[in-house]
Amino acid sequence: MTTPPKPGEFYQRDRRWHPPALSQDYKTSVTRSPRLPLISLENTASEITGPVFGHKDIDPADNDLLRNFAKPGESPIGERIIVHGRVLDENARPVPNTLVEIWQANASGRYRHKKDTYLGALDPNFGGCGRTLTDAEGNYCFRTVKPGAYPWRNWVNDWRPAHIHVSVFGTGFAQRLITQLYFEGDPLIARCPIVNTIPDPAAVEMLIARMDMNATIPLDTIAYRFNIVLRGRRSTLFENRLEGN
Amino acid sequence: MGQKLEYLKETPSQTAGPYVHIGLAPGAAGFEIYEQELGWDMAGPNAKGEPIRVEGVVLDSTGAPVKDVLLEAWQANAEGVYAHPEHIGEVEDGFRGWGRVITDFETGEWGFDTVKPGPVTGRNGQMMAPHINLWIVARGINVGLNTRLYFEDEAEANAADPVINLIEWESRRQTLIARRCERGGQPVYRFDIRLQGDGETVFFDI
Numbered sequence: 398m399t400t401p402p403k404p405g406e407f408y409q410r411d412r413r414w415h416p417p418a419l420s421q422d423y424k425t426s427v428t429r430s431p432r433l434p435l436i437s438l439e440n441t442a443s444e445i446t447g448p449v450f451g452h453k454d455i456d457p458a459d460n461d462l463l464r465n466f467a468k469p470g471e472s473p474i475g476e477r478i479i480v481h482g483r484v485l486d487e488n489a490r491p492v493p494n495t496l497v498e499i500w501q502a503n504a505s506g507r508y509r510h511k512k513d514t515y516l517g518a519l520d521p522n523f524g525g526c527g528r529t530l531t532d533a534e535g536n537y538c539f540r541t542v543k544p545g546a547y548p549w550r551n552w553v554n555d556w557r558p559a560h561i562h563v564s565v566f567g568t569g570f571a572q573r574l575i576t577q578l579y580f581e582g583d584p585l586i587a588r589c590p591i592v593n594t595i596p597d598p599a600a601v602e603m604l605i606a607r608m609d610m611n612a613t614i615p616l617d618t619i620a621y622r623f624n625i626v627l628r629g630r631r632s633t634l635f636e637n638r639l640e641g642n
Numbered sequence: 643m644g645q646k647l648e649y650l651k652e653t654p655s656q657t658a659g660p661y662v663h664i665g666l667a668p669g670a671a672g673f674e675i676y677e678q679e680l681g682w683d684m685a686g687p688n689a690k691g692e693p694i695r696v697e698g699v700v701l702d703s704t705g706a707p708v709k710d711v712l713l714e715a716w717q718a719n720a721e722g723v724y725a726h727p728e729h730i731g732e733v734e735d736g737f738r739g740w741g742r743v744i745t746d747f748e749t750g751e752w753g754f755d756t757v758k759p760g761p762v763t764g765r766n767g768q769m770m771a772p773h774i775n776l777w778i779v780a781r782g783i784n785v786g787l788n789t790r791l792y793f794e795d796e797a798e799a800n801a802a803d804p805v806i807n808l809i810e811w812e813s814r815r816q817t818l819i820a821r822r823c824e825r826g827g828q829p830v831y832r833f834d835i836r837l838q839g840d841g842e843t844v845f846f847d848i
Contacts, residue, residue, distance in 0.1 A: 408649075409847075411651070415655050416656070420784065429781075430783075433842050435845050439765060441762070442724060443773070443775050446728060448726075450680070455680075456677055466675055487652060489650050500664040500666075501664075510663065524668065528676075575655060576656045
């Protein structure tokens with residue numbers, strides 16, 4: 398019997414690529430950002446392991462936001478879109494069978510949330526959340542409507558670009574990630590204080606979904622492609638143990 | 643410049659925002675949509691070990707409770723085994739060791755029921771004291787914060803814990819120790835998290 402390759406720790410998270418905890422222009426971060434340095438921890442079993450989800454946890458239709466809250470025979474209002482892509486790790490390997498959860502405002506920029514009081518109308522046929530497991534190649538796919546931009550209290554005239562919140566697990570608790578997906582061509586992206594918490598423009602590019610005409614369904618639904626990259630893991634090249642790759 | 647290393651960069655993090663509940667706990671946002679929400683049952687019906695409750699509040703730098711936090715917890719079972727294929731050992735049927743809780747919109751209080759985890763073997767075979775790994779996201783938190791909850795009544799194991807001992811400032815180690823009390827005969831551990839300022843909780847870059 399051959400021993401499978403033994404991956405080790407996750408690569409260190411590049412903290413200069415991620416937003417810093419404190420970003421003055423995103424005002425809420427000012428009182429919610431630790432001031433003392435994070436303590437760097439070499440991974441143990443507590444970080445390398447993480448929850449495992451299966452098809453018993455979710456319903457296959459949970460990824461269809463056009464249907465998962467709509468009354469029978471009705472649909473939400475808005476541009477019908479597909480959001481699809483792959484979950485990969487930094488080694489460019491697919492992350493199979495991992496849970497991807499999304500949430501978003503409806504086409505008028507209103508969230509179905511008891512704390513959202515924006516003027517934009519609620520859509521009786523739109524809940525605004527979905528979830529799915531990636532397949533063996535790391536692929537995932539959602540059907541939804543394109544969310545609207547909406548104003549938020551930061552400076553008095555701040556507007557969030559159209560966005561979808563995305564939560565991903567990976568295989569270890571150290572890979573846990575929440576981010577936001579933006580749409581190609583949106584002029585609000587460059588003005589957004591939340592987008593601009595990310596210092597490197599190349600990192601922001603990773604959050605912008607591209608229109609994907611090849612995945613578009615003619616006369617039906619326009620597609621956007623959004624790949625997600627989670628932390629990769631070392632191979633145990635030089636360890637006392639000889640197994641590994 | 644030499645050859646190109648063909649690694650990808652990690653997708654950068656963005657805040658979970660104030661409406662994280664819609665995606666991860668829609669019942670709390672005010673609507674029913676999924677057959678089952680995930681993360682409300684950490685230990686399952688067959689878990690061995692001591693049933694416990696963990697409670698706390700997350701405070702900002704002004705001392706105000708943060709009322710739109712979502713926390714996820716990840717822990718081993720009472721034998722120190724994680725419910726994960728790479729961890730050697732068995733867990734009880736139905737034990738997941740992962741939980742997801744949100745704070746009360748009025749008070750900022752959060753809490754979950756679980757069993758007390760056992761010690762877990764750490765790096766180089768060193769034993770880690772019983773602990774629960776926590777991940778905290780909210781509006782205003784740009785990258786989810788990782789910390790660990792240790793137990794007050796494990797003083798000896800805590801003193802030998804290799805992770806606690808990484809914290810150079812001994813006074814800060816106390817921020818990771820949950821205080822034990824009893825309510826109705828059940829042990830309750832109190833774990834308040836301070837995001838910034840006096841008594842700032844130790845957060846880890848894992």
